[in-house]
Amino acid sequence: MRGDLGSLYDAHADRLYAYCWSLVGDQLAAAALGDTFSAAVHQPPRGDRVLWLYSLSRTACAERGAFTGELSAGGRTLFADADPLLRVAAGLRSDHREVLLLWAGEWLEPHDIARVLGIAPDTVAQLLGAARTRLERAVLDILMRGTVQPQLDMIAAFEKGRLPQLLARRAPAHAPGWLRDRVLAACADAG
Numbered sequence: 512m513r514g515d516l517g518s519l520y521d522a523h524a525d526r527l528y529a530y531c532w533s534l535v536g537d538q539l540a541a542a543a544l545g546d547t548f549s550a551a552v553h554q555p556p557r558g559d560r561v562l563w564l565y566s567l568s569r570t571a572c573a574e575r576g577a578f579t580g581e582l583s584a585g586g587r588t589l590f591a592d593a594d595p596l597l598r599v600a601a602g603l604r605s606d607h608r609e610v611l612l613l614w615a616g617e618w619l620e621p622h623d624i625a626r627v628l629g630i631a632p633d634t635v636a637q638l639l640g641a642a643r644t645r646l647e648r649a650v651l652d653i654l655m656r657g658t659v660q661p662q663l664d665m666i667a668a669f670e671k672g673r674l675p676q677l678l679a680r681r682a683p684a685h686a687p688g689w690l691r692d693r694v695l696a697a698c699a700d701a702g
Contacts, residue, residue, distance in 0.1 A: 516698055520548060520691060523561065526618050527568050528686035533612040534572040534605055536589035544686060545694045546571035552698045565619065565627045569609075577605050592681075595659040599649040600678055607642030612682055614639055615675035646674050 524544065531543040547568045556563045569577075589601035600608055609628075613619045621639070625632040650669055653659050668677040 516548065516552065517695055519551065519560075519564075520694060523564050524548075524686045524691065524694075525684065526616075527564060528690070529616070529682040529684070530565065530568050530609075530612065530618065531572055532590075532683055533600075533608050534569070534577040535575050536601070537591045539572075539575050540683075541687060541690050543568065543571040543575055544690065545697060546574070548694050548698055549701055552701060559623075562619075562623055562626055565613075569627060594681060595653055595662060596650065596665055596674075596678055597681055599646065599653065600681075602649060603642065603645055606638065607645060610635060610639045611642045611646065611675045612679050616679035616682060643675055646678070650674055 527547055528540055528544050531547070532540040535543050547564065550567045550571065551564065554567070557566075572578075588598075590597040600611075603611075606628075610624060613624050613627075614621065619627065621635050622632050625635045628635065630638075647669065650665060654666065654669070664677060665674075668674045
């Protein structure tokens, strides 16, 4: 694994970073991605390499509190951006953000999402439906209350039933440039 870690990073880091971002937010996504590749060095791939990497990322995010509710406790914001859609997303349960972004970002198919999450495919469909409903209700609430300046893209996405896809487009497109060298150096030192 060590020999091709650079190419593995180049092929998957951007989406894995966005996935970590969806679970642990701006401040912890880089560290979670680093933990993912550090684990990849020490744990051989099990089955599909992409799903293995997503599973490692999910574990790294869980270890950083993604599923405990601690990340949003104490008034901390998950996403630094003041975008109202991101504020709404930050208020969703982390597993709801997770399935929305994995599905709407077209990162994984529902049966693969089920494998990464360790749940049945029909449970993924139910979780996705609940997440989508909560996202739509929260967006409708802020639009109706007028608590934010109307954003035309958010209104259009709401009307067309495409809020999850708009949210997925808000995810970072790339891991920070500085992160590659740091992650590869840390993995080399650990090896």
